[in-house]
Amino acid sequence: MTATLLYWGPDDTRAARWQALFAARAPSITFRRSDDPGDAADVDYLLSWQPPDDILGRFPSLRAIFATSAGVDQFDLAAIPERVPVVRMFDPQIEAGVVEYASTAVLYLHREFDRYRHQQHTRAWMPHAPLPATARRVGILGLGSLGRAIARRLVTLGFEVLGWARSAHTLPGVACFQEEDGLARMLAVTDILICMLPLTEATRGMLDRSLFEQLPRGACLVNMGRGGHLVEADLSAALDDGILRGAVLDVLDSEPPAPDHPFWSDPRILLTPHIAAMTNPDTAFDVLMANIERDRKGEAMIGRVDRWRGY
Numbered sequence: 001m002t003a004t005l006l007y008w009g010p011d012d013t014r015a016a017r018w019q020a021l022f023a024a025r026a027p028s029i030t031f032r033r034s035d036d037p038g039d040a041a042d043v044d045y046l047l048s049w050q051p052p053d054d055i056l057g058r059f060p061s062l063r064a065i066f067a068t069s070a071g072v073d074q075f076d077l078a079a080i081p082e083r084v085p086v087v088r089m090f091d092p093q094i095e096a097g098v099v100e101y102a103s104t105a106v107l108y109l110h111r112e113f114d115r116y117r118h119q120q121h122t123r124a125w126m127p128h129a130p131l132p133a134t135a136r137r138v139g140i141l142g143l144g145s146l147g148r149a150i151a152r153r154l155v156t157l158g159f160e161v162l163g164w165a166r167s168a169h170t171l172p173g174v175a176c177f178q179e180e181d182g183l184a185r186m187l188a189v190t191d192i193l194i195c196m197l198p199l200t201e202a203t204r205g206m207l208d209r210s211l212f213e214q215l216p217r218g219a220c221l222v223n224m225g226r227g228g229h230l231v232e233a234d235l236s237a238a239l240d241d242g243i244l245r246g247a248v249l250d251v252l253d254s255e256p257p258a259p260d261h262p263f264w265s266d267p268r269i270l271l272t273p274h275i276a277a278m279t280n281p282d283t284a285f286d287v288l289m290a291n292i293e294r295d296r297k298g299e300a301m302i303g304r305v306d307r308w309r310g311y
């Protein structure tokens, strides 16, 4: 199979990693990089975190755009011609990463490490009786493949797991909720809420005061979706008012946050710099190649974005 793939991105190290993989494992594919893109007219595939503007004008032969990420909210789908499929990355390493991150965050909050960290700073040696995992209810917003993988792991850790999605799901050991009324019912019985939603116009700003107020008082939040899901001022106010106890955030609206952003110094918030999961070219390569082969055979690619839904 011959084809030309253009890697579009500013990170030299990652570009070099992909280049080495193509050279070793798919030499029949011509690999190009954005620092030396060659003739744009013969590019079949783009591989990118964020593709360039004017796709149609620049790349008339483009067959597909592969995101290097699981989320595609950074893409302006309206600017990409409909005939060019956009495909999300289903790297098994991303799944492993988000499952680890969610388990760590849930265990941190469940075992009240946030509270003990504060006690350490105030030199207070004060044990609190731990709650069994079976008594802690963890609700997951978003039951796509990553949300479902998190749910499975949390079930094995012994938590009472709940999940919400717009559409109906059935998952062993997980209480599944759907649509607006299902959301309210799940929130009412969720002690730790994990956001794994895609960022769309329907979900932007969803983690706001009115949602926090539907949780039991003193619940916790883990945001692994996108910063745009969270109304940041509402989180600070909900923590001040005791509506929420703590939060673990891997994503923020503006990354990195400004030096004077209040979250940096808020002991109730654990911040990580968008590291829950990162695509690993070594494992993502096979996923990408399998999709290119599917495209060449005229078969449907795995992870194709539904433009109407936006994910």
Ligand code: GLV
Pocket (backbone or CB within 6 Å): 068, 069, 070, 071, 072, 094, 277, 279
């Ligand atoms: C990371 O945030 C991703 O979408 O893969």
